[in-house]
Amino acid sequence: MRKKFRILVVDDELSIRISLGDLLRCDGYQVEVAESAESALEMLKTQSFDLLMVDIKMPGMDGLEMLKRVKGDDPDTTVVMMTAYGSIDSAVQAMKLGAIDYVIKPFDPMKIGAFVKRIFKNELMRREHRLLKHQVQVCCGYGPMIGQSPAMLKLFELVEDVSSTDSVVLITGESGTGKEVLARTIHEKSSRSNGLFVGVNFGAFTESLLESELFGYEKGAFTGANTSKKGLLEIASGGTFFLDEVGNASPKLQIDLLRVLQERKFRKIGGLRDEEVDFRVLAATNRDLEKAIEEGNFRQDLYYRLNVVQVHIPPLRERREDIPALARHFLEVLRARLNKKTSLISPEAMQYLVAYDWPGNVRELENAIERALVVGKQKRIMPEDLPIVLQEPSGEPIDESLDLREKDYIAKKLAQYEWNISRTAQALKIDRGTLYAKIKRYELS
Numbered sequence: 001m002r003k004k005f006r007i008l009v010v011d012d013e014l015s016i017r018i019s020l021g022d023l024l025r026c027d028g029y030q031v032e033v034a035e036s037a038e039s040a041l042e043m044l045k046t047q048s049f050d051l052l053m054v055d056i057k058m059p060g061m062d063g064l065e066m067l068k069r070v071k072g073d074d075p076d077t078t079v080v081m082m083t084a085y086g087s088i089d090s091a092v093q094a095m096k097l098g099a100i101d102y103v104i105k106p107f108d109p110m111k112i113g114a115f116v117k118r119i120f121k122n123e124l125m126r127r128e129h130r131l132l133k134h135q136v137q138v139c140c141g142y143g144p145m146i147g148q149s150p151a152m153l154k155l156f157e158l159v160e161d162v163s164s165t166d167s168v169v170l171i172t173g174e175s176g177t178g179k180e181v182l183a184r185t186i187h188e189k190s191s192r193s194n195g196l197f198v199g200v201n202f203g204a205f206t207e208s209l210l211e212s213e214l215f216g217y218e219k220g221a222f223t224g225a226n227t228s229k230k231g232l233l234e235i236a237s238g239g240t241f242f243l244d245e246v247g248n249a250s251p252k253l254q255i256d257l258l259r260v261l262q263e264r265k266f267r268k269i270g271g272l273r274d275e276e277v278d279f280r281v282l283a284a285t286n287r288d289l290e291k292a293i294e295e296g297n298f299r300q301d302l303y304y305r306l307n308v309v310q311v312h313i314p315p316l317r318e319r320r321e322d323i324p325a326l327a328r329h330f331l332e333v334l335r336a337r338l339n340k341k342t343s344l345i346s347p348e349a350m351q352y353l354v355a356y357d358w359p360g361n362v363r364e365l366e367n368a369i370e371r372a373l374v375v376g377k378q379k380r381i382m383p384e385d386l387p388i389v390l391q392e393p394s395g396e397p398i399d400e401s402l403d404l405r406e407k408d409y410i411a412k413k414l415a416q417y418e419w420n421i422s423r424t425a426q427a428l429k430i431d432r433g434t435l436y437a438k439i440k441r442y443e444l445s
């Protein structure tokens with residue numbers, strides 16, 4: 001079920017607070033009331049609302065002044081003014097200040113429900129539009145993948161080339177770097193996008209469960225097999241088969257996979273004949289397979305079958321330029337899902353995000369933004385909303401030369417200000433010429 005819309009009614013008149021409040025609650029909204037603009041502003045510091053309904057004429061701060069402040073703080077707030085008969089002028093003024101509509105008091109209880117419903121319908125469309133616009137505007141990426149660092153741009157180019165082929169692709173990278181999104185992206189861009197994308201995680205299940213899932217079984221193949229079952233290999237036919245965490249496959253499963261890859265055939269458990277498969281194979285691993293081969297934990301022949309084209313996704317700390325765009329992307333997607341008003345990341349918080357080393361990579365960043373949205377009490381994400389580990393200085397090796405540190409520091413600042421040279425120079429307290437010289441000297445790009 002969708003979260004209830006939250007409405008704040010601001011009116012000095014008790015009867016309005018009660019009647020309007022009851023009316024809207026009956027319609028299923030969550031309603032809070034405030035008796036003055038001052039106390040409403042106080043509430044807005046810690047709570048967010050989907051709609052404010054504000055009386056124009058109130059003792060102390062009036063509704064127009066409150067509207068100005070609210071809009072100054074967050075232009076996205078939806079405000080409807082309430083005004084008594086005969087003061088339409090101020091209602092018109094309110095619209096100019098950004099209120100989206102007004103109601104005239106005394107209002108018809110029958111009509112107010114429909115009015116508020118219409119407001120929310122428009123509001124939802126506006127939000128959806130904003131989200132769509134955001135998705136379209138993701139200039140800096142490839143399909144659903146965000147990235148603008150030189151490393152990622154190079155990777156997107158390679159992916160574009162392999163997408164149109166049917167080659168096996170081995171995707172490597174640390175945990176959380178985006179191996180699975182990349183595999184899905186390749187599938188979506190390929191000629192098999194009409195077929196299914198079937199992923200199997202070789203790290204997550206026992207060998208026997210994996211076997212029955214992969215191959216399926218005939219009725220009566222073993223105790224408990226009361227019916228026959230299709231395996232994932234069969235289901236993936238026509239589409240893409242994604243071997244996730246393939247480095248964790250047991251020796252037995254490695255032989256099974258090898259046979260499937262070599263002969264493009266498999267046999268159901270308890271089955272009597274081989275069945276052909278026709279799918280594109282993608283694989284991912286966060287383990288060093290060559291090392292696993294040396295240690296005798298991974299079959300070399302299987303490795304050769306999988307390692308036709310290798311795509312390596314670098315860890316996030318090696319492409320800090322991607323952090324601001326990723327952070328904003330997750331903010332945009334998650335705020336819609338969590339129905340939160342938080343729409344910005346403060347520059348201080350962004351500084352922490354860019355500086356942190358992200359051992360859990362993009363997934364950890366995504367979680368950090370989600371956490372900040374949940375715990376944050378303000379319209380923008382602040383440093384204190386971020387996990388505590390981000391706020392501790394990262395242990396930099398002491399024997400690093402000064403030059404390297406300067407290079408690293410400048411790279412971080414450039415990423416933080418998204419390569420805006422003037423602002424970066426300002427932040428570094430050097431002039432633009434010096435910054436250009438350093439960029440050239442350290443070969444930053």
Ligand SMILES: Nc1ncnc2c1ncn2[C@@H]1O[C@H](COP(=O)(O)OP(=O)(O)OP(=O)(O)O)[C@@H](O)[C@H]1O
Binds near residue numbers: 147174
């Ligand atoms: N470049 C990117 N753009 C947008 N979202 C991304 C990107 N990279 C990763 N993500 C998101 O980060 C999360 C982790 O990605 P994913 O599951 O693909 O990582 P993984 O490398 O498969 O991790 P693991 O090794 O732990 O399985 C997902 O929610 C994914 O959508």
Ligand SMILES: [Mg+2]
Binds near residue numbers: 180244
């Ligand atoms: Mg994964």
